[in-house]
Amino acid sequence: MSLKDRLIRQIRMDGPMPVSSYMQTCLHDPKDGYYANGAGLGRDFITAPETSQMFGELIGLWLVNAWQATGASTTFNIVEMGGGRGTLMADAMRAAHAAADTNFANGLFLELIEASPALRDLQAKKLEPFAPSFKDRLEHVNPHLTFIIANEFLDCLPARQFVREDEVWRERVVGLDEDGELAFGIDRSDLRAEAAADMPPVSLNGETEVQPGLDGLIETLSDRVENGDRFHALFIDYGPDNHAPTDTLRAYKNGEQVDPLACPGEADLTVDVDFGRLAKLAKGAGLSVSGPITQGEFLGKLGLQERLDTLIKANPERAEALFQGAQKLVDPAEMGTRFKVICISTPSLPKPAGFE
Ligand code: SAH
Numbered sequence: 001m002s003l004k005d006r007l008i009r010q011i012r013m014d015g016p017m018p019v020s021s022y023m024q025t026c027l028h029d030p031k032d033g034y035y036a037n038g039a040g041l042g043r044d045f046i047t048a049p050e051t052s053q054m055f056g057e058l059i060g061l062w063l064v065n066a067w068q069a070t071g072a073s074t075t076f077n078i079v080e081m082g083g084g085r086g087t088l089m090a091d092a093m094r095a096a097h098a099a100a101d102t103n104f105a106n107g108l109f110l111e112l113i114e115a116s117p118a119l120r121d122l123q124a125k126k127l128e129p130f131a132p133s134f135k136d137r138l139e140h141v142n143p144h145l146t147f148i149i150a151n152e153f154l155d156c157l158p159a160r161q162f163v164r165e166d167e168v169w170r171e172r173v174v175g176l177d178e179d180g181e182l183a184f185g186i187d188r189s190d191l192r193a194e195a196a197a198d199m200p201p202v203s204l205n206g207e208t209e210v211q212p213g214l215d216g217l218i219e220t221l222s223d224r225v226e227n228g229d230r231f232h233a234l235f236i237d238y239g240p241d242n243h244a245p246t247d248t249l250r251a252y253k254n255g256e257q258v259d260p261l262a263c264p265g266e267a268d269l270t271v272d273v274d275f276g277r278l279a280k281l282a283k284g285a286g287l288s289v290s291g292p293i294t295q296g297e298f299l300g301k302l303g304l305q306e307r308l309d310t311l312i313k314a315n316p317e318r319a320e321a322l323f324q325g326a327q328k329l330v331d332p333a334e335m336g337t338r339f340k341v342i343c344i345s346t347p348s349l350p351k352p353a354g355f356e
Contacts, residue, residue, distance in 0.1 A: 003032035003265040008176065016175030016185055019249060020158035020212070023269050027156055028115055032265040035156075038118035041084050044268050045252045047152050048236070048295070048335060049088035052325030054311070055151075056091025058302040059234070063092060063147055064100045065353045066232055070145055072103055077146040079111045079138070082153030084119060086126035092149070093130050109133070111141050138220050146224070148233035154278075155237050157213030159271040161247060164206035172247075174261065182261040207246040209271060214278050218344075222285040225346055232352050233344045239273035241292045241340055248272040275340050282344045290343040290355035296336030299329055301354045 001009075007025065011017060027034050034040060041050075048055040063078060070076075080089050089110070097105055110132040114120045120134055135141050138148075161172035163186055170186045177183035224231060239245060251260040251267040258267050275292040282289050291298075308326045312319045330336040343352045 003029055004182070004263070006032075007174075007182065007264055008180065011174070011176055011182075016173035016187060018160050018187075019172055019174060019184075020160045022174040022264075023158040023249070023271075026264045026267075026269050027158075029265060034265050034268055035116040035119065036265075038116045038122070040253075040266075040268055041119070044254060046255075047084065048329055048339070049091060049151060050085070051328050051335075052322075053091045054304060054307050054322075054326055055299070055329055056088040057095035058299055058304060058307060059088065059149060060092030060095030061099055062234070062302055062353055063149075064096045064104060066147055066349075067100070067104060069350045069352075070230070072101075072107075073145045074103065074107045075109070075144050076107055077109045077111050077141055077144050079113060079135075079141055079146055079148045081113045081138070081148065081150040082156065083112055083114055083123050084152075086119075086123035088149070088151055089123070089130075089132075090126045093127065109142065109144070111135050113138060113141075138217075139223070143224070143227050143229050146229060146231040148231060150234070151236045153237070154211070154214070154217075154235055154273045155239070155270045157211045157217075159209045159211045159245075159249065161209050161249070162207065182264075184261070209245045209248060209274070210277075211271065211274065214274070214281060218278075218281040218285050218287070221282070221287060221344060225286070230346045230349050232349060234341065234352070235273075235278075235344070236295060236298075236339060236341050237273045238338045239275050239340060241275040241279075244274050244277065245272035273340075275342055278342060278344075286347070288345045288347045288349075288351075290345065290352055292340035292342040293355060294337045295339035295341055296330035296332065298341040298354045301356065304330060 030036055067073065067076060083089055110127065110130045112123055112132050112134050114123060114134065124132065162169045163172055170188060173185050173187045174182055175185040221233060248271045249260050249269065251258045251269050253263065253267040260269055279289045279292065304326055308322060311322050315322065328334045343355060345352065
């Protein structure tokens with residue numbers, strides 16, 4: 001039975017489900033979830049590290065810089081959340097090991113948090129020289145100084161959608177239409193109090209979208225502070241920084257945007273990340289927040305132009321491709337401004353590079 005048929009059967013039995021439950025099942029169903037086999041990455045959508053090696057390389061140099069700023073600790077973690085095909089971390093590790101002395105390699109524990117078994121295999125293979133270990137959750141990472149990297153991870157955290165009707169917030173759900181096909185609807189039963197309490201007093205178009213996973217993430221990070229850990233956590237993703245996202249659920253298949261209900265499990269599902277709310281949650285938990293700033297600005301400050309010049313000098317035959325790749329990362333018409341970068345840190349660490 002296809003995932004779509006299973007969802008239809010489940011809705012017939014249990015009633016409509018919140019958009020977040022639909023998203024969770026489509027992405028992570030163990031049998032048919034989009035990420036369960038991981039085959040779609042690079043085909044359905046292309047991320048920054050898959051666009052240009054310079055993206056991962058600059059993050060690698062950022063990591064060395066952050067490590068040196070702590071006095072080159074003898075034991076530390078680099079954690080990647082949702083590493084996809086392992087491209088970012090492979091580029092980062094190559095650049096970091098070339099730039100740092102052997103204490104970096106000797107002190108490093110590379111920890112990978114990845115939901116997809118297929119992508120774990122890919123990451124294990126690609127990163128083998130750096131002896132990575134896999135953890136199910138951030139809570140399981142050893143308590144050392146930790147640098148967390150996550151590119152296009154937050155946008156996969158399931159979102160709940162709310163619509164304002166007659167002065168009341170109602171939740172958007174996935175149910176069935178008259179033909180028994182998947183369809184969006186509104187749950188008109190009274191919203192649970194704790195969800196309503198989280199709603200902004202005013203939202204755009206009387207709609208709003210909330211990723212409860214952001215709250216969980218900040219809680220996990222602040223628990224680490226209570227244990228005396230120190231960390232920088234760098235998140236790169238798309239989303240607004242000055243208002244809450246409204247209805248941003250989108251599906252991508254073969255590079256095209258498709259109806260999110262059309263082919264559950266066969267298309268990537270994604271939402272915009274509410275950077276303003278993430279920053280507010282982090283500050284509320286006593287953490288330091290750098291950014292959000294645009295990806296274009298961040299990569300510029302990390303020295304994208306210099307890196308590009310060096311690479312072109314060493315590989316003149318690839319000059320055009322290298323230039324095009326760098327351009328895509330920073331061009332406002334491509335990834336330059338839609339993508340934001342935020343770093344959430346323990347207050348005791350010096351401010352991370354790229355946000356001066
Ligand atoms: N960072 C990569 C891949 C982005 S796609 C890149 O930039 O190319 C999203 C990644 O997050 C995938 O590897 C997916 O399997 C993983 N992922 C999504 N939700 C997750 C979760 N809840 N826990 C761990 N990994 C998750």
